[in-house]
Amino acid sequence: MQAAKPTIQQISNTTGYSVSTVSRVLNGYSRQYRISEKAQKLIKKKAEELNYKPNQMARGLRLKRTFTIGLVIPDFANPFFAIMAKHIEKAASLSDYSILLVDSDENAEKEKQQIKNMIARDIDGIIVAPVGTEKNHFNDIIKQKIPLLFIDRYFPDMDVPFLSSDNFRGAYDAIKLFIRNGHKKIAIIKGDNRIEPVKERLRGYINALKESGINVCEKFIAGNGFSPENGYHTTLELLELPEKPTAILAMSNLIGLGVLQALNEKNMSIPSDMSFIVFDDQPYVSYLNPPVTTVKQNSEMIGKMAFELLLKKISDPGHTPSSQLIPTAIIERRSISQQK
Amino acid sequence: MQAAKPTIQQISNTTGYSVSTVSRVLNGYSRQYRISEKAQKLIKKKAEELNYKPNQMARGLRLKRTFTIGLVIPDFANPFFAIMAKHIEKAASLSDYSILLVDSDENAEKEKQQIKNMIARDIDGIIVAPVGTEKNHFNDIIKQKIPLLFIDRYFPDMDVPFLSSDNFRGAYDAIKLFIRNGHKKIAIIKGDNRIEPVKERLRGYINALKESGINVCEKFIAGNGFSPENGYHTTLELLELPEKPTAILAMSNLIGLGVLQALNEKNMSIPSDMSFIVFDDQPYVSYLNPPVTTVKQNSEMIGKMAFELLLKKISDPGHTPSSQLIPTAIIERRSISQQK
DNA sequence: GTGAAAGCGCTAACAG
DNA sequence: CTGTTAGCGCTTTCAC
Numbered sequence: 167m168q169a170a171k172p173t174i175q176q177i178s179n180t181t182g183y184s185v186s187t188v189s190r191v192l193n194g195y196s197r198q199y200r201i202s203e204k205a206q207k208l209i210k211k212k213a214e215e216l217n218y219k220p221n222q223m224a225r226g227l228r229l230k231r232t233f234t235i236g237l238v239i240p241d242f243a244n245p246f247f248a249i250m251a252k253h254i255e256k257a258a259s260l261s262d263y264s265i266l267l268v269d270s271d272e273n274a275e276k277e278k279q280q281i282k283n284m285i286a287r288d289i290d291g292i293i294v295a296p297v298g299t300e301k302n303h304f305n306d307i308i309k310q311k312i313p314l315l316f317i318d319r320y321f322p323d324m325d326v327p328f329l330s331s332d333n334f335r336g337a338y339d340a341i342k343l344f345i346r347n348g349h350k351k352i353a354i355i356k357g358d359n360r361i362e363p364v365k366e367r368l369r370g371y372i373n374a375l376k377e378s379g380i381n382v383c384e385k386f387i388a389g390n391g392f393s394p395e396n397g398y399h400t401t402l403e404l405l406e407l408p409e410k411p412t413a414i415l416a417m418s419n420l421i422g423l424g425v426l427q428a429l430n431e432k433n434m435s436i437p438s439d440m441s442f443i444v445f446d447d448q449p450y451v452s453y454l455n456p457p458v459t460t461v462k463q464n465s466e467m468i469g470k471m472a473f474e475l476l477l478k479k480i481s482d483p484g485h486t487p488s489s490q491l492i493p494t495a496i497i498e499r500r501s502i503s504q505q506k
Numbered sequence: 507m508q509a510a511k512p513t514i515q516q517i518s519n520t521t522g523y524s525v526s527t528v529s530r531v532l533n534g535y536s537r538q539y540r541i542s543e544k545a546q547k548l549i550k551k552k553a554e555e556l557n558y559k560p561n562q563m564a565r566g567l568r569l570k571r572t573f574t575i576g577l578v579i580p581d582f583a584n585p586f587f588a589i590m591a592k593h594i595e596k597a598a599s600l601s602d603y604s605i606l607l608v609d610s611d612e613n614a615e616k617e618k619q620q621i622k623n624m625i626a627r628d629i630d631g632i633i634v635a636p637v638g639t640e641k642n643h644f645n646d647i648i649k650q651k652i653p654l655l656f657i658d659r660y661f662p663d664m665d666v667p668f669l670s671s672d673n674f675r676g677a678y679d680a681i682k683l684f685i686r687n688g689h690k691k692i693a694i695i696k697g698d699n700r701i702e703p704v705k706e707r708l709r710g711y712i713n714a715l716k717e718s719g720i721n722v723c724e725k726f727i728a729g730n731g732f733s734p735e736n737g738y739h740t741t742l743e744l745l746e747l748p749e750k751p752t753a754i755l756a757m758s759n760l761i762g763l764g765v766l767q768a769l770n771e772k773n774m775s776i777p778s779d780m781s782f783i784v785f786d787d788q789p790y791v792s793y794l795n796p797p798v799t800t801v802k803q804n805s806e807m808i809g810k811m812a813f814e815l816l817l818k819k820i821s822d823p824g825h826t827p828s829s830q831l832i833p834t835a836i837i838e839r840r841s842i843s844q845q846k
Numbered sequence: 847g848t849g850a851a852a853g854c855g856c857t858a859a860c861a862g
Numbered sequence: 863c864t865g866t867t868a869g870c871g872c873t874t875t876c877a878c
Contacts, residue, residue, distance in 0.1 A: 224855035455795025564871030
């Protein structure tokens with residue numbers, strides 16, 4: 167075995183066959199071009215021997231297809247996104263696709279920059295969970311006719327397919343569960359107002375309340391970011407209210423951590439002093455005190471389907487994948503009290 | 507703005523300057539070649555106007571430098587790795603590098619396959635947290651002289667630089683803390699025996715015990731995998747022992763989750779019935795009942811340094827980065843009882 | 847100051 | 863059945 171990367175040229179030289187013949191054999195066109203058995207054997211043997219792998223740069227340049235997709239995620243430290251990424255990668259590698267990864271860090275400018283970079287890298291398609299506050303830069307992708315798919319967050323007024331949890335329903339179900347347990351003073355701690363899943367969850371909250379004839383109290387709709395800090399401060403504020411809520415729905419696992427911290431500090435127990443549901447069924451919630459009821463998002467399915475939809479679009483540009491809302495599930499544990 | 511991707515050719519055509527001049531200007535060689543102000547202005551303006559970005563495929567093919575590094579991680583769902591990845595990506599994007607991501611899923615065969623793929627993609631370097639049970643395939647990378655760096659896991663007998671936590675010290679400190687609190691019957695639940703950090707942590711465990719004149723009991727060294735399931739079953743076994751341990755050190759956050767589950771099921775409380783320390787200081791551990799003492803690994807620093815070391819090696823192939831052990835820290839919370 | 851042309855490694859049209 | 867050749871978009875040597 168030698169150091170330099172073997173090229174098709176080398177195989178051509180050492181076997182005596184032309185580069186085209188070598189290329190044909192190696193790409194599985196032997197039948198079609200009726201290459202002789204002898205040539206096939208020899209070329210394959212040599213390729214094996216040299217441990218030949220076609221240079222993907224050259225291939226991509228020529229084919230205008232790179233077998234690479236871009237993946238842009240707002241925060242990798244958030245297990246919700248990490249797990250989604252895991253399953254996208256898994257599906258992709260099964261189809262010989264590679265992933266170019268970007269963590270936009272909830273920063274629209276970085277997102278924009280890196281998307282430009284990905285376009286320059288001739289990716290075949292791109293999956294993005296957008297920061298959600300800006301969308302102009304996506305027009306570049308669309309104009310270049312690069313297949314694009316949004317996950318989790320999306321822009322309903324944009325003609326781009328997306329995959330997201332059924333956020334309306336998730337929140338709706340959670341609030342209904344509170345109500346069934348006798349709660350009427352229910353607060354919700356939100357992520358960034360501008361992003362769609364937040365709007366949808368809020369809609370679910372309001373709908374559930376109204377449907378049950380419960381007044382929607384503005385004071386109980388609070389917070390504005392997907393961070394533990396937001397969860398923490400917002401909870402503290404909620405606890406200062408003259409009429410405190412008896413139940414809180416946190417819009418993400420990160421927010422939930424902050425809620426827990428605030429409650430802890432104030433020596434309030436779940437569920438006796440406060441009932442609690444959180445979005446995202448992370449493994450650790452079963453071991454919290456008490457185990458916390460969650461709205462589980464199927465990030466595994468979102469990830470898997472995301473790649474498959476994108477691939478379909480890549481393989482058949484005529485096809486337009488339709489957006490889908492993936493069902494959520496309430497995982498009941500022991501964080502809700504019975505109110506009389 | 508137009509749909510097709512602008513090329514250097516187009517700029518050449520529309521400005522009347524040759525492709526070489528355009529290339530020079532756009533690559534910042536105007537001074538060196540003493541390109542006229544007029545030409546510079548015109549070319550830059552046109553490039554801006556067309557929103558030109560050099561095609562990285564073509565560039566990579568020509569330059570033999572792709573500004574891409576490979577990153578291979580055994581499990582993205584493990585926040586320890588996800589956070590490391592986040593910081594690698596962050597450092598990389600600051601230096602205009604992109605990340606090709608693989609989740610090897612703790613599967614040596616996939617790792618091997620995907621590394622071959624990355625080589626074919628002409629990546630400039632590669633960072634891998636190896637599955638840890640096989641290493642032959644890394645010779646391909648070395649033979650091709652592609653800069654390689656291991657993180658977290660590594661092979662001490664291989665001449666490849668690595669960055670890992672000071673695992674020996676982390677475990678040693680944890681055990682010493684147990685001992686200071688009067689514990690003598692201390693169990694450790696391990697990850698896969700074959701990987702280096704596990705060996706090191708075990709060495710720390712044994713050393714701490716011996717140093718304090720405590721007998722090392724084989725029964726207390728248990729488990730063999732980084733999964734919650736292993737944590738769960740091993741804990742159950744430990745609890746069956748005629749002489750039960752009074753303290754457990756779990757070698758990872760995932761194992762720790764399993765320990766928690768087993769303890770819960772057996773109605774054992776921390777720390778009254780069992781003292782507990784876990785590797786990895788995940789955000790949620792503060793909100794467990796009780797908050798759990800951890801061995802914190804500095805995955806942020808590992809990630810950041812990993813990219814920087816690799817980049818140095820890429821930029822100066824003569825340079826060989828030296829391996830480093832990154833200090834761990836004990837974060838004391840309330841999961842350890844005083845034994846009399 | 848600028849341009850022509852070679853060539854990175856590959857695929858595919860065209861030519862036998 | 864196989865080979866020659868053009869060209870993907872770019873950088874860079876050589877030439878003027």
